[in-house]
Amino acid sequence: MTTDTPEIDVEATFAARIAQYHDHARRVVEARPANKAALFDALTRAGITRVTVGFDGYGDSGQIEQVEVHAGDAVAELPADQIEFVEPVYGDPGKVERSTHTISDAIETLVYAFLEETHDGWENNDGAYGDFTFDVAERTITLDYNERYTASEYSQHVF
Numbered sequence: 001m002t003t004d005t006p007e008i009d010v011e012a013t014f015a016a017r018i019a020q021y022h023d024h025a026r027r028v029v030e031a032r033p034a035n036k037a038a039l040f041d042a043l044t045r046a047g048i049t050r051v052t053v054g055f056d057g058y059g060d061s062g063q064i065e066q067v068e069v070h071a072g073d074a075v076a077e078l079p080a081d082q083i084e085f086v087e088p089v090y091g092d093p094g095k096v097e098r099s100t101h102t103i104s105d106a107i108e109t110l111v112y113a114f115l116e117e118t119h120d121g122w123e124n125n126d127g128a129y130g131d132f133t134f135d136v137a138e139r140t141i142t143l144d145y146n147e148r149y150t151a152s153e154y155s156q157h158v159f
Contacts, residue, residue, distance in 0.1 A: 023093060027088035027093070029117075038085065038106075039083060039107065039110065039134075040139045043136045046071075046081070049070055049072055049135075051133075053067050053068075053107060053131065053132040054067075054130070055111065055131075056128075056129040057127040058126055058128075060123060062122060064111065082100045083100070083101055083103060084101075086098055087099055107134070114132070114141065115143075119145060125149075125150075126148035128146060130143065132144075
């Protein structure tokens with residue numbers, strides 16, 4: 001008995017998947033300025049001047065530890081406003097979805113996206129910690145990142 005099972009070109013399939021992943025990653029980066037602008041516009045309307053987000057990860061898990069919000073020198077609260085983000089659909093190069101986020105969720109989304117982009121695996125093993133600072137006037141997001149690691153030095157002396 002013979003079957004007409006088509007042969008699968010594993011290398012070509014793998015290359016196509018990698019190309020699809022890289023295309024999606026590129027489109028995510030291209031969408032980021034619009035999402036960032038929507039967030040900074042909402043923070044500006046609310047009179048927020050700075051947001052600092054602290055994160056900590058280790059032992060294969062990580063999370064945001066604290067969010068500090070300032071309006072000038074005064075401590076403030078994030079507004080409950082909703083903003084729209086544009087998110088490319090994986091596997092469909094021409095399609096984007098629009099999603100609505102609270103300002104708090106939008107900040108969290110950007111923080112985790114930037115961590116994945118710059119330090120993927122930040123939560124693994126000894127992990128990492130640090131802060132993101134959202135400077136509303138400058139419309140910048142700065143990451144201060146500290147990676148933990150275990151070091152060992154061995155010496156042996158035979159006399």
